[in-house]
Amino acid sequence: MADTAQLFADAVGTDRVLAVDVINDDYTHDEALTAEPVTPAAVVLPETTEEVATILRTATEHGIPITARGAGTGMSGGCRPIDGGVVVSFERMDDILEIDRENFVAVVQPGVQLDELDEALAPFGLAYQVYPGEYSATLGGNVSTNAGGMRAVKYGVTRHHVLGLEAVLATGETIRTGGKIVKVSTGYDLTQLIVGSEGTLALVTEVTLKLYPRATHGATVLAPFPTIEAVTKAVPKIVASGVGPQILEYIDMLTMAAATAFVGLDLGIPDDIKEAALAYLVVSMESMHDDRLEADVVAVSELLFELGAMDVYVLPPAAAAGLIDAREKAFWVAKANDADDVVDVVVPRAAIPDFMARVAAIAADNGAWIAGCGHAGDGNVHMAVFQKDPEIRSTIMKALFAAGMALGGAISGEHGLGTEKKRYFLELEDPTKIELMRRIKAAFDPNGILNPGTIFD
Amino acid sequence: MADTAQLFADAVGTDRVLAVDVINDDYTHDEALTAEPVTPAAVVLPETTEEVATILRTATEHGIPITARGAGTGMSGGCRPIDGGVVVSFERMDDILEIDRENFVAVVQPGVQLDELDEALAPFGLAYQVYPGEYSATLGGNVSTNAGGMRAVKYGVTRHHVLGLEAVLATGETIRTGGKIVKVSTGYDLTQLIVGSEGTLALVTEVTLKLYPRATHGATVLAPFPTIEAVTKAVPKIVASGVGPQILEYIDMLTMAAATAFVGLDLGIPDDIKEAALAYLVVSMESMHDDRLEADVVAVSELLFELGAMDVYVLPPAAAAGLIDAREKAFWVAKANDADDVVDVVVPRAAIPDFMARVAAIAADNGAWIAGCGHAGDGNVHMAVFQKDPEIRSTIMKALFAAGMALGGAISGEHGLGTEKKRYFLELEDPTKIELMRRIKAAFDPNGILNPGTIFD
Numbered sequence: 001m002a003d004t005a006q007l008f009a010d011a012v013g014t015d016r017v018l019a020v021d022v023i024n025d026d027y028t029h030d031e032a033l034t035a036e037p038v039t040p041a042a043v044v045l046p047e048t049t050e051e052v053a054t055i056l057r058t059a060t061e062h063g064i065p066i067t068a069r070g071a072g073t074g075m076s077g078g079c080r081p082i083d084g085g086v087v088v089s090f091e092r093m094d095d096i097l098e099i100d101r102e103n104f105v106a107v108v109q110p111g112v113q114l115d116e117l118d119e120a121l122a123p124f125g126l127a128y129q130v131y132p133g134e135y136s137a138t139l140g141g142n143v144s145t146n147a148g149g150m151r152a153v154k155y156g157v158t159r160h161h162v163l164g165l166e167a168v169l170a171t172g173e174t175i176r177t178g179g180k181i182v183k184v185s186t187g188y189d190l191t192q193l194i195v196g197s198e199g200t201l202a203l204v205t206e207v208t209l210k211l212y213p214r215a216t217h218g219a220t221v222l223a224p225f226p227t228i229e230a231v232t233k234a235v236p237k238i239v240a241s242g243v244g245p246q247i248l249e250y251i252d253m254l255t256m257a258a259a260t261a262f263v264g265l266d267l268g269i270p271d272d273i274k275e276a277a278l279a280y281l282v283v284s285m286e287s288m289h290d291d292r293l294e295a296d297v298v299a300v301s302e303l304l305f306e307l308g309a310m311d312v313y314v315l316p317p318a319a320a321a322g323l324i325d326a327r328e329k330a331f332w333v334a335k336a337n338d339a340d341d342v343v344d345v346v347v348p349r350a351a352i353p354d355f356m357a358r359v360a361a362i363a364a365d366n367g368a369w370i371a372g373c374g375h376a377g378d379g380n381v382h383m384a385v386f387q388k389d390p391e392i393r394s395t396i397m398k399a400l401f402a403a404g405m406a407l408g409g410a411i412s413g414e415h416g417l418g419t420e421k422k423r424y425f426l427e428l429e430d431p432t433k434i435e436l437m438r439r440i441k442a443a444f445d446p447n448g449i450l451n452p453g454t455i456f457d
Numbered sequence: 458m459a460d461t462a463q464l465f466a467d468a469v470g471t472d473r474v475l476a477v478d479v480i481n482d483d484y485t486h487d488e489a490l491t492a493e494p495v496t497p498a499a500v501v502l503p504e505t506t507e508e509v510a511t512i513l514r515t516a517t518e519h520g521i522p523i524t525a526r527g528a529g530t531g532m533s534g535g536c537r538p539i540d541g542g543v544v545v546s547f548e549r550m551d552d553i554l555e556i557d558r559e560n561f562v563a564v565v566q567p568g569v570q571l572d573e574l575d576e577a578l579a580p581f582g583l584a585y586q587v588y589p590g591e592y593s594a595t596l597g598g599n600v601s602t603n604a605g606g607m608r609a610v611k612y613g614v615t616r617h618h619v620l621g622l623e624a625v626l627a628t629g630e631t632i633r634t635g636g637k638i639v640k641v642s643t644g645y646d647l648t649q650l651i652v653g654s655e656g657t658l659a660l661v662t663e664v665t666l667k668l669y670p671r672a673t674h675g676a677t678v679l680a681p682f683p684t685i686e687a688v689t690k691a692v693p694k695i696v697a698s699g700v701g702p703q704i705l706e707y708i709d710m711l712t713m714a715a716a717t718a719f720v721g722l723d724l725g726i727p728d729d730i731k732e733a734a735l736a737y738l739v740v741s742m743e744s745m746h747d748d749r750l751e752a753d754v755v756a757v758s759e760l761l762f763e764l765g766a767m768d769v770y771v772l773p774p775a776a777a778a779g780l781i782d783a784r785e786k787a788f789w790v791a792k793a794n795d796a797d798d799v800v801d802v803v804v805p806r807a808a809i810p811d812f813m814a815r816v817a818a819i820a821a822d823n824g825a826w827i828a829g830c831g832h833a834g835d836g837n838v839h840m841a842v843f844q845k846d847p848e849i850r851s852t853i854m855k856a857l858f859a860a861g862m863a864l865g866g867a868i869s870g871e872h873g874l875g876t877e878k879k880r881y882f883l884e885l886e887d888p889t890k891i892e893l894m895r896r897i898k899a900a901f902d903p904n905g906i907l908n909p910g911t912i913f914d
Contacts, residue, residue, distance in 0.1 A: 102693040102807030146642040157640045159649070160617065173889045179865045180805035182835050183614045185603040185653050186867040186874060186882060187912055188894045192616070192649035196642050213699035236559040242670035242745045288699045292749055348637035350559030378640050408636045410643040417643060425643060432630045436900065437645045443896035455644055 004064060004086060005042035011058040012051045018043040027087050030074040031331070032420045033341050040067065040081035047092045049166060049174055049205040055088060056203065057172035059449050066170075067451050068199040070110060070141025073134045075331070075342060076418025078145060078198040078454050088203060090140050096120050097206065103180045104211045105163060110140025110204050117209075127214040129155035132414065133328035139207050146196030148414030150247045150284075150327070153239070153377030155212070157414060159195040166206035167194055170445040180208060193440070198416050199451040201444040215286035217293045220247070220320035221301055222267065223309035224277030228252060231279040232352040234307035235376045238283065239349070241303055243296050247284035248377030249327055250352075255373045255384075256280055259326040262333045267319055273310055281309070281376065282323060330373050334384035340393055341385045343421075345404035346413030349379040358403040359383065366396045380413035398424055417455050426457065461521060461543060462499035468515045469508045475500040484544055487531040488788070489877045490798050497524070497538035504549045506623060506631055506662040512545060513660065514629035516906050523627075524908050525656040527567060527598025530591040532788070532799060533875025535602060535655040535911050545660060547597050553577050554663065560637045561668045562620060567597025567661050574666075584671040586612035589871065590785035596664050603653030605871030607704045607741075607781070610696070610834030612669070614871060616652040623663035624651055627902040637665060650897070655873050656908040658901040672743035674750045677704070677777035678758055679724065680766035681734030685709060688736040689809040691764035692833045695740065696806070698760055700753050704741035705834030706784055707809075712830045712841075713737050716783040719790045724776055730767055738766070738833065739780060787830050791841035797850055798842045800878075802861035803870030806836040815860040816840065823853045837870035855881055874912050883914065 005019035018027075019042055028037035041064075046052045059066045065085030072079055081087050094111035101124055108117060115135040117128055130142065132149035141147070143165070148157040155161070164178030177190040194201050225231040231250050238245060251259070260267065269277075283300055287293040301312045315323060334342060347355045352374075359381075363370040368387035374380055383400070387393045401411045401424045411417065417425050426434060438456060441448075462476035475484075476499055485494035498521075503509045516523045522542030529536055538544050551568035558581055565574060572592040574585055587599065589606035598604070600622070605614040612618070621635030634647040651658050682688040688707050695705060708716070717724065726734075740757055744750040758769045772780060791799060804812045809831075816838075820827040825844035831837055840857070844850045858868045858881045868874065874882050883891060895913060898905075 100805075100807070101697070103805045104693075104696060105805075146640075146646075148640050148642075152640055156617075157642075159646070160613075169889070169893070175887060175890050175893070177890070179867070181803050181866055181870070182806075183603075183605050183609055183837060183870045184803055184867045185605075185614075185869045185871050187886070187890070188658075188897055189603075189616065189649055189653055190890065190893065192646055193897075196646055201645075213697065236561075239561060240558070240670060289749075289752075292746075295746075346638050346640055348557075348560045348562075349639075350557070379638055380640060409638055410636070410641045412642045413638070413640045414642050429644070430632060432626070433632050433634070433644070433647065436626070436632070436647065439900035440645055440650075440897060443893065443900050 002041060007058055007062060008042055008044050008055060008086065011054050012044065012046065016045050016051065026072060028081060030072045030077060030079045032075055032077040032418060033335065033339065034420050035077035035080050038081045038083055040087045041084050043087045043089055045089050045092050049168065052168045052203055052205050053172045053174055056168055056170055059086065060171055060447055063447065064449065065452050066449050068144065068203050070138030071113065071136050073137040074141060074145055074418060075415040077420040078416050078418035080419055082453060090138065093205065099124060100180060105180045106209045106211055108139050108207050108209065110138060110207065112139050113137065121211065122214065125214045126211045128161065128209055129212055130158050130161055133331065140204055143195050143204050143207055144199050145416035146414065148375065148380065150249055150375060152375060153248045154244055154246045159192055161210045162191060162195050162207060163210050164208035165191050165194055165204055167202035167204045169202050170447060170450050178208065198418060198454050200441055200455055201450065216288050217290050218284060218286040219293055219297045220282065220284040220315045220323065221297060222313045222315055222323065223281045223304040224269065224273050224311060225279050225281060225309055226276060228279040228356055229353045230308045231281045232356060232376060234281060235352065236350050237307055238300065238303060239377060243285065243300055245283050245377065246286045247282060249282040249373060250376040251280045251282065251327060251373040252371060253278050254371040255330055258333045258337060259330050262329055263322060263326045265322040265326050267323065277310060282327065327373060330382065339384035340387055341397060342382065343385065343397065343400055344380055344382045344413050344415045345400060345409055345411065346378065346380045347404050347407045347409035349377065351407040352376060352379055352381065355381060355404060355407055359400065362396055362399045366392055368396050378413065379409065401428055419453050422455055459498060464515055464519060465499055465501050465512060465543065468511050469501065469503065473502050473508065483529060484546065485538060487529045487534060487536050489532055489534040489875060490792065490796065491877050492534035492537050495538045495540055497542050497544045500544045500546055502546050502549050506625065509625045509660055509662050510629045510631055513625050513627055516543065517628055517904055520904065521906065522909050523906050525601065525660050527595030528570065528593050530594040531598060531602055531875060532872040534877040535873050535875035537876055539910060547595065550662065556581060557637060562637045563666045563668055565596050565664050565666065567595060567664065569596050570594065578668065579671065582671045583668045585618065585666055586669055587615050587618055590788060597661050600652050600661050600664055601656050602873035603871065605832065605837065607706055607832060609832060610705045611701055611703045616649055618667045619648060619652050619664060620667050621665035622648050622651055622661055624659035624661045626659050627904065627907050635665065655875060655911050657898055657912055658907065673745050674747050675741060675743040676750055676754050677739065677741040677772045677780065678754060679770045679772055679780065680738045680761040681726065681730050681768060682736050682738060682766055683733060685736040685813055686810045687765045688738045689813060689833060691738060691761065692809065693807050694764055695757065695760060696834060700742060700757055702740050702834065703743045704739060706739040706830065707833040708737045708739065708784060708830040709828060710735050711828045712787055715790045715794060716787050719786055720779060720783045722779040722783050724780065734767060739784065784830060787839065796841035796843055797845060798854060799839065800842065800854065800857055801837055801839045801870050801872045802857060802866055802868065804836045804838065804861050804864045804866035806834065808864040809833060809836055809838065812838060812861060812864055816857065819853055819856045819860065823849055825853050835870060836866065858885055876910050879912055
């Protein structure tokens, strides 16, 4: 066993450590399209919070970089290992510790997967409402990137559902923040600071999540529009209607065709509409009451026609599930089609038409192809960029981010910066804020062992 | 003009500065019952963000402590001046800069009052959903303490509605965080860190707030219960029912009698019920649809009977408004009755019965009288403590906070720590977290000029 692996084997036991010669390729990367895989010096698999603390004390003592890892489904390289560093994988800390039906919270270890949590909650009529596209993602990973997903238009993103954390600091102390409480004004909100910090501030060992009653009825309508501008202009009106959609997604023509083909879905849309529609809006609603849902579907359908929809399809449940599934797989479709990078710029909801116009100009100016879909209700635009030349692509990426920021948005709505988007962040963001964030980082991690190279250089 | 006042007059103009001899008593305190008034060396009244930056640069240069002030309605001494320090009052920065109906946000200066914002939003059918009891409070003050209030059971507290900030750092740099966007994963969440920091991290000069469609229909039901335990046990069941109450408050017998008398309200409850009821539950619901609201009222009323309510009154609108008003005035009632301190401990919702039992024991053990009401849906228990002896009262306060924390709660759900609750925080909280918060404080405010004495010593 190499030196580094041996250090951790001595600290927490040989059966908790994978040395470099037995490390599976899976540990060397996440799903970022641009990050070269890196094999770490060791992968450590803690089973308890105490072991995590021991690992971090050992890493601090020896100055070894630590990269926390959930399921590796991230999009920005945030869990890509550091050369000579150690990956702490939470795959063995995967217990749902408690489902508290009186306080409407679940307490989970970071290695619990979204699909596992959902399965455990369903029998109780409860739901955790954050669903990024990939259900095999872990709660720990979701906390790390502040994951979002399609339901965010109604329920918000991960940070809105994390009520408390147990976390281990770089120097080995374990803290507990928040709890089974929905409000607190007692010192600084460490919970919200750690959520979205991409493994750079602390390692999360337990998460207390807010739950909701599980809606008993749901419906999805699909509306083709003649232009992407028409679809994006309809979005603020639907939000303003007060119907409270659970999902409000736009899908451009190319993405719709590729994604439905990818999952083998036929939505029964007539060919003449398919040919004329440049973009689609997907609106899902949910309720505890069948009659209220039906009334909402009628109201939304009428509104969609008023807003210029070419037609409105109330999808049968299987088709609706298929369409949501296809939308969730948009990344895999892009990857299968050899996309070169993906972005998830967020802009004010009403600025999507402006932003999309700038995207089209950026693509044209740089001889690139940019296809997309996105969380229209949130202003969170997901795009696949097709341009092989890394220098031109870098120009495109920077232009996309700068355009989003100029409209009052940010580089990432839910993917995070990781190693792959940080250079744009460091170039485009206000240096005063970056310096402030660096000082916060130092307040948590004075020796800089937690995920160096993510967010900051 | 004394030296300190002159410094700031030189920096931002004489008409922006009140020197010590003309400082109104209002500036010397907030509404904390235990804090002795302090007259600052000067009150500065900036009119622009640039002036705030100049004020902070001057304060940094001369090492002068700065206390930010909104309307002075805080409960924990968070805006009490520091001897020799300067109060920055935001009363002249009171413009509603924008009501954006497409993105559903309002952009306001910190001196805007809640009632002013509500009045401006009503004609557009929009609402800002945080309503702490005092509508003359400012948005800046609300951001500072992360104010809550009765609607938090449905809508959350201030931090859930603040999408972005403009803030000036102690050293004079102005930063902008977040924006008109509902999600962001682009570095650390500075917005959420500043919210609730009680003027110790930065001075907020602009707030971007999330708005909602304003419900067109509302109803309030009042249910007397034979015991406080019965009322608190009913709460999780009502939340679990999925009806989504906008307000879910408990009011104990003493507070109900005193508060309704204070506002001259007769709810028409028969004497025999009044005599037998030890506590009341108030449930308000809202909807865009009259028929849905009616169905919800029926469902909640039936549920309340099942849960042991002695009767259920659907209040006429005027009586409902009167009752909410009376509940909001509970603090003033306590003050008028010579209460010695107030607390707003937060515990997990389902732990309220346990907590109330401990409160009763603490009161009995210490010869004190503790009356209360609270945001039952949030587990946020507001109590007035009647005990003149400061040493005994201190024992009581510490016991109340320790009891709340032992049940998984925190010292304050919405009032904050200020100068008046910090000693309990510093004594009872995990020292590792306190040290971490101190380092965060230093990252923002290396010279410690922002509200020293609040949260920390």
